[in-house]
Amino acid sequence: MSKVSEIMSPNPQVIGPEDTLQRAARMMQELDVGALPVCNGRQVLGMITDRDIAIRGVAAGLKPDTACVSDIMTRDIKYASESQDSDEVMRMMGDAQIRRLPVMNERKELVGIVSLGDLATRQNHHTDDALRDISEPQRKAA
Template sequence: MTRDVTSVSPEDTVRRAAQLMKELDIGAVPVCDGPKLVGMLTDRDITIRSSAEGQAPETTRVGDVMSTEVRTCYATQSVEEVLAEMGDEQIRRVPVVDQQSHSLVGIVSLGDIATKHAATTDKALGEISAPGA
């Protein structure tokens, strides 16, 4: 997992989040209220929930367009468990939270796993990439 994760606040503007995503060359950013994970904001969230609705990025808050139902994992979980969840939910990134406080401690991506556990990613990649129902 990547431990040094940049996040945004629900009070930040969509423009600020988009600029950060551009600067870091990422397509998703965790949304935290203090240390606690409260959502994820993806480039798709910005496009579908903000831009397509004609909302102004300078005034629209991240909290208004972020995804709030976020699948998370714990640092103690096995790679196989996390990959199974990623495959079941067709997601490529999973925030890693502390078991007690639920504060953000990192993020794991399919790319992270693929570079270190190539043999275990084949099935998950097929499930994640399968067309949705």
């Protein structure tokens, strides 16, 4: 059984909360990623995805060259601990229907990102159930 620290992408690039949506999109393009942790130093304040920029930003009428990342980022984020086992993290991702998680150390500092792709390519276990759970249509509250 793999630990998250063995399969995560270490030292992820981050963006600041006052950076513009345009800067976030350019960083994602340059890094070929779909999400960035939003940080103040090593403290994670939230996450922003390419989908956030498109839906919460541009579609809502915000101007990418002036709107801030903090205007649309997800603040209440799930995260993994670097010591968690990969099966537990896969279940957590499936339950929350998310494809990427920041990875924190014991001091709650960002040390990496783990994605469904990392789990699929860097471990021996199957990711079928997690992919099915993540891809299932959003469950609506009654």
